[in-house]
Amino acid sequence: MFGPLISKPSTSKANKTGSWRVEHKPKFLKKDCIACKMCVLICPEACITGEAKNTYDYDSNFCKGCGNCAAVCPKKDILMVKEEE
Numbered sequence: 067m068f069g070p071l072i073s074k075p076s077t078s079k080a081n082k083t084g085s086w087r088v089e090h091k092p093k094f095l096k097k098d099c100i101a102c103k104m105c106v107l108i109c110p111e112a113c114i115t116g117e118a119k120n121t122y123d124y125d126s127n128f129c130k131g132c133g134n135c136a137a138v139c140p141k142k143d144i145l146m147v148k149e150e151e
């Protein structure tokens with residue numbers, strides 16, 4: 067009865083929230099990573115995946131550029147860079 071105005075509940079995984087990102091994005095250097103998973107745990111979009119050292123990366127379709135991952139990485143193996151880089 068309300069037609070297309072009502073949509074189903076969803077999650078940030080289903081909706082590509084990466085379109086909201088402004089100015090900065092993370093860059094995973096993959097040099098000194100120790101696979102501690104801190105970046106995975108802190109990411110509010112659950113868009114970081116990886117298994118072993120130097121394999122962690124993020125999905126830009128969902129990243130909002132908050133910088134949490136770079137701030138928490140104990141090895142400084144994630145940098146926040148300008149969107150165009």
Ligand code: SF4
Pocket residue numbers: 091092108109110111112113114124128129130131132133134135136
């Ligand atoms: S910048 Fe924020 S949203 Fe993007 S991958 Fe890092 S923690 Fe996740």
Ligand code: SF4
Pocket residue numbers: 098099100101102103104105106120122138139140141142143144
């Ligand atoms: S926080 Fe840094 S060291 Fe830990 S898994 Fe992520 S990239 Fe690797």
